Amino acid sequence: MITETELQSDIEALRGRFTETKDLYREVCALLFFRYGITPTASKLYQFVRKGSMSAPAEALAKFWEDLRSKARVEIDHPDLPPELKTSAAEVIADLWRQATAAARHELAALRVEDQAAVEQAQGEETRALQATAEALASADTLRQQLGAAQESLQQRQTDLEVERRAHAGAVARLQELQRHLEEARNQQERVRADFSAELAKAREAVDVANARSDAAERRALLEIDQERQARIKADKQLEALRGQLAQAEGRHRESLLAQADAVTRLQVKADAAEDSQRELTASNRSLADDLQVTRERLAVAQQEATQFRAEAQTLRVLLERLSPPEPVPQQEVPTSKVTKPGARKAR
DSSP: OOOHHHHHHHHHHHHHHOOSHHHHHHHHHHIIIIISOOOOOHHHHHHHHOOSOTHHHHHHHHHHHHHHHHHHOOOOOOTTSOHHHHHHHHHHHHHHHHHHHHHHHHHHHHHHHHHHHHHHHHHHHHHHHHHHHHHHHHHHHHHHHHHHHHHHHHHHHHHHHHHHHHHHHHHHHHHHHHHHHHHHHHHHHHHHHHHHHHHHHHHHHHHHHHHHHHHHHHHHHHHHHHHHHHHHHHHHHHHHHHHHHHHHHHHHHHHHHHHHHHHHHHHHHHHHHHHHTTTTTSTTHHHHHHHHHHHHHHHHHHHHHHHHHHHHHHHHHHHHHHHSOOOOOOTTHHHHHHHHHHHHHHHO
C-alpha cells in the first residue's frame, strides 16, 4: 500500500529539483500516474504541491495528458502505402502499444507488489530495529545506572582505600614509635641489668661480710648460751634451796596457825563456858578475865608471828622470781642451729 508519507517525501524531493511551478506540477503528474498508479487531478495536484494559483495545476494536467496522447499515437508516413494500409498498420501498432503498455502496467503492479513486500519487510525490520533500539536504550539506561552505581561504589571504595591508607600510615607511624620505645626499653633494661649485676656483686660481698659476722655472733651466742646454762644450773640450785627454806617456813607457819587455831578454839570454848557460867561464877570473873586477856595477848602475838611469816614467804617468792633466769633455749635447738649453719652458708 502507498503511504502518504512516502508520496510526500518524493514530492519534496521533486520540489528541490524543479523550481518552476509548471515543471513541478508536470513531474508530480508523472509521479502519480507512472509510479503510484494514481490518476492525477487538479485538486490532488494542488493538495500535494500547494504552489501557484488553481489554474496552474489545471494547465499542467492538460499539458500532461496532451503529451501522453501524442506519445501514445502511432503515425506511419510512407509515400508508397495506401491510406487504408496506413490506418490498419497504425491500429495494429496502437494495439501493440496498448498491449505493451498493459504488460508494462502488469509488470509495474508486480514490481509494486514486490516493492510493497520489500517495504513491509523493511518496515518490519525497522520495527524490530526500533524495538531493538528501545531495548538497547533500556539496556543502555540500565548499564548507565549500573555504571553510576559502579562509579559510586568505586568512589566509595577509593574513599575507603584512602581511609585505609591513612590508617595504615598511622599504624606504621605508631609501629615505628613502638619500636623506638621498645629499643629505648631494651637499652634501659640493659642499663638496669648492668646496675643489677653491680648491686648483686655488692650484695654478695655484703652477704659474705654478714656471714662472717653471723659466724662470730653465733660463736658469741653459743658462749653466752653456755654461760647462761651454767648460771641457770646455779640459779636452779639456789632456787631449790630457797624452795626448801620456803617449805620449812610454810610448815612452821602452818604449825603456828594450827596451834593458834587450837588455842583460839580452846579459848572460845572457855569463853563460851565463861559466858554461860558468868552469872554463877561472878566471883571468879576477874581471874577468868585476866586469863582471857593473857590469851588474847598470846593470840595477838601469834597473829603478829603469822603476819611476819607471811612477809618472809612473800620476800622469799620475790627473791626466787628475781633469781629465776629467763626461759633457756631447748637443748636440742642448739645442735640444730649448728647443723643447719653450713647449709645456710651453702645457700648464700
